[in-house]
Amino acid sequence: MNIKKGTQLAAVISGISTEGKGIYKTDEGLVIFIEKLIPGDKAIVEITRKKSSYAEAKLIELIEKSETRIEPPCNHFGTCGGCKFQYLPYQNQLEYKHKVVVDAFERIGGFNIPEIPAVIGSDDSYNYRNKMEFSFSDDKWYDIRPEQKPLTDFALGLHVPRFFTKVLDVEKCFLQSPVSNDILNLTRDFFKPKGISIYSTKTHSGFLRFLIIRQSKNTDDIMLNLVTYDYDEQLIEEYANLIKTNIPQVTTFINSFSTRKAQVAVGEDSKIIYGTGFIIEKLNNHIRDLSFKISPNSFFQTNTLQAGKLYSVGMEFLEPEKDDIVFDLYCGTGSISLFIADKVKNVIGVELVEDAINNAKENEMINNIENAEFILSDIKDYIKNENSSGNINLAATKIILDPPRSGLHPDICKILSETSFEKIVYISCNPVTQARDIAAICSAGNYSIEKIQPVDMFPQTHHIENVCLLNKN
DSSP: OOOOTTOEEEEEOOEEOTTSOEEEEOTTOOEEEETTOOTTOEEEEEEEEEOSSEEEEEEEEEEEOOTTOOOOSOTTTTTSSSOTTTTSOHHHHHHHHHHHHHHIIIIISOOOOSOOOOOBOOSOSSSOOSEEEEEEESSBOOSSOGGGSOSSOOEEEEEOTTOSSOEEEOSOOTTSOHHHHHHHHHHHHHHGGGTOOBOBTTTTBOSEEEEEEEEOSSSSOEEEEEEESSOOHHHHHHHHHHHHHHOTTOOEEEEEEOOOSSOOSOOSEEEEEESOSOEEEEEEOSSSEEEEEEOTTOOOOSOHHHHHHHHHHHHHHHOOOTTOEEEEETOTTSHHHHHHHTTSSEEEEEESOHHHHHHHHHHHHHTTOOSEEEEESOHHHHHHHHHHTTOHHHHOSEEEEOOOTTOOOHHHHHHHHTOOOSEEEEEESOHHHHHHHHHHHHTTSSEEEEEEEEEOSSTTSSOOEEEEEEEEO
């Protein structure tokens, strides 16, 4: 069959890709990836992109539904691109994510691991996110022809994939709490009738930019952060009074200001309208409750309850002892460092982002922890310096890593492959880059995989967190 762009064909979906797309293989062996389909679905699809080794297609008509397919609860499902798996029962999602981890370590890493445990699921498969960022836009997404669009648009919601300016006007997001949805809708209802201008990437002018909601899951704190181009005292005071009256659960309201051209939901400056300007989150490390101060730009795991499980797995794998000195690389705001501090002699956290290091030091003081040190440095430079000085195996006995999705720099993998830490615990939100890095670390023969444990931090999405323990040979 001559398959090219525009070709339509009947497809029976046999699997799901690591990006959450349905997989169909033709008789000739061509792999086709299709959005919005799951194993067992039968559909008419149309090729949108053709390469030598694979193709991409869009769904034209669902002929027969898979027996496992369920009805998504969200009216916006399939448009915002956030929740790709709402049509899969949660247990099936966990099974798929387990397969992603197995495939990554077998296919990318080249490992033969007899058994990887089942994914640790989330108690809450909905309403679990403690942070959501929504964009204001004057380019609202419509499923209609351009000539049918109204002359003026107002949207507050999530960006539509592959469209830079278009925003889906979200009324209810099932990943955040009901009170967060109340804040979202009240904000829209307040600003839209007033005709307040929205920041445009074309003119680089306009007032409204972003709405960020952060909610503690273990305290009663809720932060509302409205990002605007500048400050309008009368308008913001009126909005603040509306929030106080209708949603008293909001404990602090910040108005951040950004004149940057880049559409990034971070303010250059901010004004605390009421409250403390931060929220407090708590995690229990099996010894005591730890408190974490979360400011507008602080990083914190978006699924608080699962974060406790994730860190517990990391600590179990690390097997911390009272004479241990531990490196925590990519430490962020110090949550892992402080989680294990009570069980070790010292923990040294290293991070490139200055705000994160400042937050880590604050959290250290809040929790009266005296055996943690936080260093501002590029991770690669820090590791290279420690290694070239000959101190790397003297400064620490064990190491824990939690890098970004892109994984580790090759130089870091090479240096680690030549070290002799008792244990390396590698936490990752991308099993593909994790498996690649671990293969490189194990290549010198100094380390081997001892344990793996996937943890689902993001139900309804295709993402999976994974913890891997390397023991010194």
